[in-house]
Amino acid sequence: xxxxxxxxETNKMIEKENLDVRTITMGIxxxxxxxxxxxxLCQNIYNKITRLAGKLVSTGEEISKEFGIPxxxxxxxxxxxxxxxxxxxxxxxxxxxxxxxxxxxxxxxGVNFIGGYSAIVSKGMSHSDELFIRSIxxxxxxxxxxxxxxxxxSTKTGLNMxxxxxxxxxxxxxxxxxxxxxxxxxxxLVVLCNAPDDNPFMAGAFHGVxxxxxxxxxxVSGPGVVKYxxxxxxxxxxxxxCETIKRTAFKITRVGQLVAQEASHRLxxxxxxxxxxxxxxxxxxxSVAEILQEIGLEYPGAPGTTAALALLNDxxxxxxxxxxxxxxxxxxxxxxxxxxxGMIDAVVAGALTIEKLEAMTCVCSVGLDMIAIPGDxxxxxxxxxxxxxxxxxxxxxxxxxxxVIPVVGKTVGETVEFGGxxxxxPVMPMNRFSCDAFVNRGGRIPAPIHSFKN
Amino acid sequence: MNKSIITxxxxxxxxxxxxxxxxLAENNVNILDISQTIVQEYFNMMMxxxxxxxxxxxxxxxxxxxxxxETMGVQxxxxxxxxxxxxxxx
Numbered sequence: 059x060x061x062x063x064x065x066x067e068t069n070k071m072i073e074k075e076n077l078d079v080r081t082i083t084m085g086i087x088x089x090x091x092x093x094x095x096x097x098x099l100c101q102n103i104y105n106k107i108t109r110l111a112g113k114l115v116s117t118g119e120e121i122s123k124e125f126g127i128p129x130x131x132x133x134x135x136x137x138x139x140x141x142x143x144x145x146x147x148x149x150x151x152x153x154x155x156x157x158x159x160x161x162x163x164x165x166x167x168g169v170n171f172i173g174g175y176s177a178i179v180s181k182g183m184s185h186s187d188e189l190f191i192r193s194i195x196x197x198x199x200x201x202x203x204x205x206x207x208x209x210x211x212s213t214k215t216g217l218n219m220x221x222x223x224x225x226x227x228x229x230x231x232x233x234x235x236x237x238x239x240x241x242x243x244x245x246x247l248v249v250l251c252n253a254p255d256d257n258p259f260m261a262g263a264f265h266g267v268x269x270x271x272x273x274x275x276x277x278v279s280g281p282g283v284v285k286y287x288x289x290x291x292x293x294x295x296x297x298x299x300c301e302t303i304k305r306t307a308f309k310i311t312r313v314g315q316l317v318a319q320e321a322s323h324r325l326x327x328x329x330x331x332x333x334x335x336x337x338x339x340x341x342x343x344x345s346v347a348e349i350l351q352e353i354g355l356e357y358p359g360a361p362g363t364t365a366a367l368a369l370l371n372d373x374x375x376x377x378x379x380x381x382x383x384x385x386x387x388x389x390x391x392x393x394x395x396x397x398x399x400g401m402i403d404a405v406v407a408g409a410l411t412i413e414k415l416e417a418m419t420c421v422c423s424v425g426l427d428m429i430a431i432p433g434d435x436x437x438x439x440x441x442x443x444x445x446x447x448x449x450x451x452x453x454x455x456x457x458x459x460x461x462v463i464p465v466v467g468k469t470v471g472e473t474v475e476f477g478g479x480x481x482x483x484p485v486m487p488m489n490r491f492s493c494d495a496f497v498n499r500g501g502r503i504p505a506p507i508h509s510f511k512n
Numbered sequence: 513m514n515k516s517i518i519t520x521x522x523x524x525x526x527x528x529x530x531x532x533x534x535x536l537a538e539n540n541v542n543i544l545d546i547s548q549t550i551v552q553e554y555f556n557m558m559m560x561x562x563x564x565x566x567x568x569x570x571x572x573x574x575x576x577x578x579x580x581x582e583t584m585g586v587q588x589x590x591x592x593x594x595x596x597x598x599x600x601x602x
Contacts (some may be wrong), residue, residue: 068600069521124591312599327534
């Protein structure tokens with residue numbers, strides 16, 4: 059039988075160490091909504107999402123009350139809209155109309171984000187894919203709750219450099235169209251390589267074509283819990299360190315598994331996966347950077363950071379896979395800059411640079427995330443940055459992503475405020491040398507060889 | 513059996529257990545086990561209860577118990593047992 063110290067431990071994790079379930083994300087397949095007529099398509103989308111996710115928010119709240127665990131976000135991910143809208147949309151503005159429909163559904167259902175305003179163009183880009191991608195800036199500027207992603211490459215297909223180049227322009231345009239709110243649109247737009255089909259975390263969430271008609275995916279979190287556990291074993295060897303992280307990750311994930319099964323049961327929708335990510339928030343004590351500091355770094359970015367992050371990421375997975383029957387999504391430690399107070403402090407202190415962040419992305423999920431860069435950064439440099447990240451993903455068979463915000467009118471030294479879970483960020487310096495001739499070549503980078511690993 | 517865990521945490525005063533138990537009796541909640549400790553002058557109590565005979569929604573019981581706690585200056589939480597069971601048992 060459960061004893062009092064176990065009960066106290068669990069409740070302390072929730073009350074003092076910010077343990078929460080970060081998101082219950084319902085994935086919904088919209089392929090059966092497709093229609094040649096745009097209005098019919100929008101109506102079909104509206105009807106299907108409302109029918110399946112009508113009770114998502116209230117069910118989440120019920121579960122939260124009964125178990126006494128906060129469930130921070132209730133969200134929806136959908137089939138990439140470039141696939142769903144292909145037959146009805148003849149112009150980019152047609153796609154924007156779908157975005158507005160999605161935004162309306164999200165507001166009515168009370169979900170804070172709906173992800174899947176996406177296109178998968180890993181190898182080639184069809185005409186309708188391109189129309190879709192060109193609609194992204196406007197769609198993000200005229201909606202509140204839409205998250206957009208574009209997958210530009212994979213280990214199996216190589217990198218679509220035309221799409222990479224185009225995304226440089228799209229990010230700049232999105233920044234320009236949302237310049238009145240510090241280019242906030244870019245915080246909801248991510249460029250991926252090897253994007254998973256079942257990721258519950260925004261902005262990269264979409265419901266892949268390999269998925270069930272509807273599915274419940276859950277993202278757990280709890281950097282604060284890991285940090286607290288590590289405080290208790292200061293100075294101990296790596297063996298003890300790894301064991302502690304693993305045990306803590308197990309406990310955190312078990313809560314996610316329980317919530318996922320309950321939600322799946324109550325909504326009558328199959329359980330998909332648990333995403334084992336350590337996702338920070340701007341709240342003090344809810345930071346991945348603070349874990350790295352607790353492991354022994356003065357600031358993230360110091361020598362040893364990549365190794366510390368690698369072990370953290372690996373132990374979280376080792377503990378988590380034992381705790382859940384299905385693990386998927388991104389599953390690792392997130393290192394967004396603006397959403398993590400410890401990372402912001404490291405940037406301000408001069409310890410952390412974009413180049414070091416890039417190295418860190420080789421060993422963790424996901425990529426260069428929530429980084430504010432000067433507004434005058436050329437589109438080609440952003441494309442170069444995307445190409446670098448995507449190459450890391452392609453070669454190492456992992457998901458990587460870029461979510462950078464070229465803040466219009468701001469430069470290094472200034473701060474950008476996004477608000478809420480998106481936090482705030484100091485504008486970071488970019489390498490100022492050109493890669494124009496490289497990214498303007500056109501075509502694609504071939505898929506890598508899967509042997510001779512060195 | 514529909515097991516839940518009730519925890520009471522706060523400054524020790526007279527009659528905490530009495531009031532909580534009275535409320536539980538009035539609402540058809542059966543107490544299976546009680547344990548209690550004082551940690552740094554703070555009163556920590558845990559009850560394992562069976563809620564299968566309650567005639568109010570679980571949420572309402574949880575809210576009412578939390579307000580009952582407020583009148584005594586303590587925090588009362590009522591949570592389903594599975595969250596603890598899953599976390600601490602393989």
